[in-house]
Amino acid sequence: MSVKSTPGKPRKATSARRRKTGRDGEQELVQLLTPEGKRVDHPDYPLDLSDDELRGLYRDMVLTRRFDTEAVTLQRQGELGLWASLLGQEAAQIGSGRATQHDDYVFPCYREHGVAWTRGVDPLNLLGMYRGVNNGGWDPNENNFHLYTIVIGPPLLHAVGYAQGVQAEGAGSAVLSYFGDGASSQGDVAEAFTFATVSKAPVVFFCQNNQWAISTPTTKQTRSPIHRRAAGWDFPGVLVDGNDVLACLAVTQQALRRARAGEGPTLVEALTYRMGAHATSDDPTRYREDSERQAWEAKDPILRMKTYLDQAGLADEDFHARLDKEDEELAKRVREGVRNMPNPSTSELFDHVYAEEHTQVTEEREQFAAYQASFVEEGK
Template sequence: MNTPQTAGGQDAGLIQLIDPDGRRAPHEEFDPWITDVDAGVLGRLYTDMVAIRRIDQEGTALQRQGELALWPPLLGQEAAQIGAGRALEDDDFIFPSYRETGLAYCRGVEAEDILRVWRGNAYSGWNPFGKNMATPQIIIGAQTLHAAGYAMGIKYDGGSQAAITFFGDGATSQGDVNEAMVFAASYQAPVVFFCQNNHWAISEPVQLQSNTHIADRPVGFGIPSLRVDGNDVLACLAATRIALDRARTGNGPTFIEAVTYRMGPHTTADDPTRYRDANELDLWAAKDPIERIEKHLDGLGVDTAELKATATAVADAVAGKLRKAIIGLEDPDPMDVFENVYSQPHATLERQREHYALYQQQFAEAGSATEGGAR
């Protein structure tokens, strides 16, 4: 029987291919799925993680400077997102929560398009069907139902692609996630449930939500699960490839629990020092996902100084473009709120549009009257 999960600890059941000191451990099941991953591929994964950490840091800085209304940091979760993101095919469809900056980066979404919604300039920054990635879901766990339904559609259409959905440990306590697993298992839908267990559902620790590992839960629905070190990009890559292959070959859903840690606040409106022990933070800082790949590459004889310089240059370019674009965004027209609500004409929406236009016109007329009186 699995023992309850403890913050900062590691149990024997956790699959890990690269440990925090950069040492590679062989694994009979996972190794065949990563035979193509050489030092060059690892270097690109490293660069990806450095880039999204920089985007994340820029997002936090922009919020603190009043340029964004809110920002949900991903600090510490880079390996889980990049490992999973780089395992996907272009026609696989992603259903994310609000923290999947790394997945959007892998899909080629411009950094400013990731952030514009947090500035309040748009409902979302990209066309979901242009990137095969849904817009960020704020309602906890709702995206899992969307993913299960989309995957059922793939199956009925005879498609070969897969759907994948991302959520945190807290979402597994939501009815939506459990209902999605019921449908996925019942219809053997080609969907991957990817849980980033970052140990905290806002201020509630994972131990309070589950007396056993989260990866044990889907087994009750008839869904096989994998439990991996979420700070190990190689393990996350292999696990996602295994799960996607199961989905594409008609073997139904898989659940992945990537055990990681949220190093920052839940959002920039949160103060984790009020509920989190600083010692716990130190324990997980020693397991940093970027540093361990750097150590591993150094052990392989790679010029890590050159790699770091290249990765930093990529990150700097992304951050510079992002900041310039965000600060230069123009506010939308008030009437734009009615755009892209329904795909077809909708009488109620049109009536609301007319009423709101009349409401806006009152301000314009009042302004004109004031100017006339001043003259």
């Protein structure tokens, strides 16, 4: 369910925040909630939310972080083969995910666990893929949330193709596609921009710039901010505070409205930080300083939203206590659910190669079954 945004009288007469890049002068950073938890307004992105909607965004971030934390622990315990944590990127994902409408379609990469949450995908389905018991345990068309794509870059091409189909059918919906700063160096991204702008496809490109492409910093990937690339394809590019859930919501809502109205693509660059490792196989202490992480921890998206809610009198002790209980229940369900996942039959490897039965696949299945049976006979 999307959160509505409507123009209204500003709550506080505060100007938009700006960010110095150190490379190309002063760039406007869309921000509606400061790191200190102070609500500000932006003239181009008004946002009017109910108290329940504000609490809901905070709840989404808290629960998303909890099941993400549990997934890291489960991997360390040998229950998952790998996990790509979203720690620190909750606001970018929850804000943008909640901006979508039911009939919009989302193309993630492999770290968009918070977006999956907003689309109603059970966390256990995400974990099943990383445990190796399925290839993505959800029906993409049930939630309009595509399966994860591990390869960097192609989801944008997939999204543009789908958006062109939506456009041809006159469906009136939009497509939201995610990528990271590392993927911005891939040719697939440039190709997607080209196809999208030429056809005015109803697609929003959402870049989570978490500062690191594994061990390569953004400064080694581009000389100018990523959102400025949109100008080369003649469509808008917006820089938003990726640790501000309200700003991410407002900016993505406007970009999606623009797409649905037939005005073409938008590139959103959400400036955030990958607080954890690239994946559980990575050790970030080998290539970045602790001081850098500590500086970004002060901008923690969940802490700033909690501060705002508490100071505004929108969240009391009972609210936090109920959320803590829900948090623990989710963690328990995730732990038990992962450990009780049944192992798939090895023959399933052949089940979905083609839509219909294929003689060569049938032959290979029979050969594989005979090979496995030979081990059973040897053990007798």
